[in-house]
Amino acid sequence: MPASASAQRGPREKLVEVHHRLCESFGCPIAYFHEHGPMDELVSSLLSHRTRNADSARAFRNLRDRFPDWEAVRDAPVEAVREALAPCTWPEAKAPALQRILAIITERRGSIELDHLADLPVPEAREWLESLPGVGPKTSAAVLSFSSLRRRALPVDSHHHRVAQRLGLIPASLSVGPSHRVLEAMLPAEWDAQQVYDNHEVLMLHGQRVCHFRSPACSRCVLLDLCPTGQARRAPESTLRQPAIPSHA
Ligand code: SF4
DSSP: OOHHHHHTSOHHHHHHHHHHHHHHHHTSSOOOSOOOOHHHHHHHHHHTTTSOHHHHHHHHHHHHHHOSSHHHHHHSOHHHHHHHTTTSSOHHHHHHHHHHHHHHHHHHHSSSOOGGGGTSOHHHHHHHHHTSTTOOHHHHHHHHHHSTTOOSOOOOOHHHHHHHHHTTSSOTTOOHHHHHHHHHHTSOTTOOHHHHHHHHHHHHHHHHHTSOSSSOOGGGOTTGGGOHHHHHHHSOGGGOOSOSSOOOO
């Protein structure tokens, strides 16, 4: 499609077109990557903050191997939890934070489980989760979408966010946290949980494999005609007045 035609699209139409093209590239529907219940997903998500997936998965396995249940994690000496979380970034902060969250869930629920989230409307379920210390929109969406609950909620990670900014779907000034509500509001209302999950996954995969942080591979990008950043990068260097790539959030 010519760049002039793509420029006439509204942001919602553009997001849907981006979704369809990336789905064709990556093969939707995308398989869910695990079958955690919501409580396990919450812990997994908290451990993954600023940590490589492989490392947070090792820390999660350590917790599961060393403690019989989440009650035992809650009541253990903090040093024992910190040791289990050693593969993560900042185990010294994550261990007490995790124990605090487990204690709060016990107080509120009488036990450590999140089964009630299945019966709450998604906005209320997200509000409940985000009332826990250290839980933001990415974690609340991950718990609802990635867990066995399979609810309709859109997580936005740094790759997804960067691609959305470069495509002009959201302003370059909009940080990851507030971008959750903006990007989710742009999705077609009739999309089900799988399609919303696919949308996150394909934008994330595109960021990991094509629209890299330092050197986006615009010349082989299926979104080039839709992308103002890619178009600016193609322009002769002498016509570029300012950097084409927004800074990483
Ligand atoms: S054209 Fe370039 S900047 Fe735009 S989405 Fe593709 S790789 Fe990213």
